Amino acid sequence: xxxxxxxxxxxxxxxxxxxxxxxxxxxxxxxxxxxxxxxxxxxxxxxxxxxxxxxxxxxxxxxxxxxxxxxxxxxxxxxxxxxxxxxxxxxxxxxxxxxxxxxxxxxxxxxx
Amino acid sequence: xxxxxxxxxxxxxxxxxxxxxxxxxxxxxxxxxxxxxxxxxxxxxxxxxxxxxxxxxxxxxxxxxxxxxxxxxxxxxxxxxxxxxxxxxxxxxxxxxxxxxxxxxxxxxxxxxx
Numbered sequence: 001x002x003x004x005x006x007x008x009x010x011x012x013x014x015x016x017x018x019x020x021x022x023x024x025x026x027x028x029x030x031x032x033x034x035x036x037x038x039x040x041x042x043x044x045x046x047x048x049x050x051x052x053x054x055x056x057x058x059x060x061x062x063x064x065x066x067x068x069x070x071x072x073x074x075x076x077x078x079x080x081x082x083x084x085x086x087x088x089x090x091x092x093x094x095x096x097x098x099x100x101x102x103x104x105x106x107x108x109x110x111x112x
Numbered sequence: 113x114x115x116x117x118x119x120x121x122x123x124x125x126x127x128x129x130x131x132x133x134x135x136x137x138x139x140x141x142x143x144x145x146x147x148x149x150x151x152x153x154x155x156x157x158x159x160x161x162x163x164x165x166x167x168x169x170x171x172x173x174x175x176x177x178x179x180x181x182x183x184x185x186x187x188x189x190x191x192x193x194x195x196x197x198x199x200x201x202x203x204x205x206x207x208x209x210x211x212x213x214x215x216x217x218x219x220x221x222x223x224x225x226x
Contacts, residue, residue: 004154032211043116043202043217044155051212089155097167098210102154 003027004092006103013110019077021106023090026071030092034100035064035075038087047088048075080110115139116218118203124224125193133188133221135203141216143209144186146178147202149220155202161186162209190223198225 005024013019021035031052036044050057050064050073057064063076077084090103117136125131135144143162147155159168161180175197177189190197200222204215 002154009152034214036217041121041219043118043204043219045217046214049212049214093211095211098206098213099157099160099169100155100215102156104152104154 001026002103003030004090004101004103006088006090006106008106009104010107010109013080013108015082015110015112016079019075019080019084019108019110021075021077021088021090021108023073023075023103024071025073025092027092027094027101028071029094030101031095032093032098033064033066033073034091034093035062036089036091036102038089038105044089077108080108082110082112084108085110116203116205116216118201118218118221120221121219122222122224124226125190126226127195128192131190131193131223133190133201133203133223135186135188135218136184137203137205137216137218138184139205139207139216140183141205141207142183143206143213144180145204145206145215146176146186146188147204149200149202151199158188160209193223193225195225198223 034049035047038044087105091100145160146158149155180186200220203218206213
């Protein structure tokens with residue numbers, strides 16, 4: 001059973017607007033959450049992360065929100081740019097090993 | 113630039129014919145990981161090396177083996193590939209294991225099994 005779920009396979013947004021990508025998890029022991037971005041023919045690259053002791057982390061146009069009670073996190077991109085078009089993976093990890101459990105990804109298309 | 117390199121980018125093998133995928137890194141990271149990603153699925157960790165210590169995930173089939181002869185290189189051996197093993201195989205590295213350590217990924221090798 002999937003422990004990290006990204007229920008929207010795709011999302012289309014107009015340039016300049018906000019993109020909101022969602023992720024749900026089932027394991028309450030997860031204590032670190034990450035977003036990775038993947039362009040075609042490239043490996044995933046780290047985008048932003050958040051520890052379970054926080055509820056928000058911001059880096060430029062990217063903000064991740066964590067709602068532990070709902071076991072939900074989201075990635076906000078404001079303003080969205082065509083170069084943000086990629087597949088976004090949510091990942092979670094637990095404990096000292098820190099092995100990542102990934103979601104299936106959401107393909108974001110930002111239209112000019 | 114420091115990076116994670118995977119060769120080849122595409123690998124075709126025959127059903128049952130052993131195949132080896134390779135990964136090298138110039139980051140001098142202690143941990144190397146192998147993930148399998150099937151079409152429209154999440155990347156799934158197969159195993160990882162922390163230095164020379166091999167850590168196998170509980171549900172990784174015995175058909176998959178790995179070798180890490182030195183810090184820079186790590187190999188994924190598939191002893192008898194089946195049609196279900198066709199996937200993208202991603203190699204990643206991190207400075208250390210544990211929460212908060214960023215993993216850096218290579219571009220992947222897409223394996224086709226005929």
